[in-house]
Amino acid sequence: MTTMKDAASEFLAKKRIAVTGVSRNPQGHGSNAVYKRLRDRGYQVYAINPNADRVEGDRCYPDLSSVPDDVEAVVIGTRPELADATVRECVELGIRHVWMHRGPGAGSVSAPATEYGRQHGVSVIDGGCPCMFEPTADIGHKIARLVLSATGNVPRTVKNP
Secondary structure, three states: OEEHHHHHHHHHOOOEEEEEOOOOOOOOOHHHHHHHHHHHOOOEEEEEOOOOOEEOOEEEEOOHHHOOOOOOEEEEOOOHHHHHHHHHHHHHHOOOEEEEOEOOOOOOOOHHHHHHHHHOOOEEEEOEOHHHOOOOOOHHHHHHHHHHHHHOOOOOEEOOO
């Protein structure tokens, strides 16, 4: 087991991160907020949405295999039932770091996808948000982290693969 803080630090040490579920209509979409925050903090980010050519003013890719650069990590911001296909694609591509976004609701966490990833050597963070941890955190997300840690939506530890 790894502490959530250590797992987040390891994930956020990666510099080329894809974000799935980034929408053409950004209002209320957590994926868009994560995408913009990572981009604004100097990460090379890749928007993934099979139904869009551009989001947040940037090129969008239909899937991870379409990204021209090596992706080091993936934030899953889609419905949980889509997480399995994304984790399987990560395994196929050799991407070893996945974060399933989760705020106050169900988020993107899928237990079967989490288990599959871990069984195949992927470090899977199953809850919370990258914006809750340094170097991407803001005060609102830090407060949310405290509250959501109490409810279990942000795990206290992350199981190693």
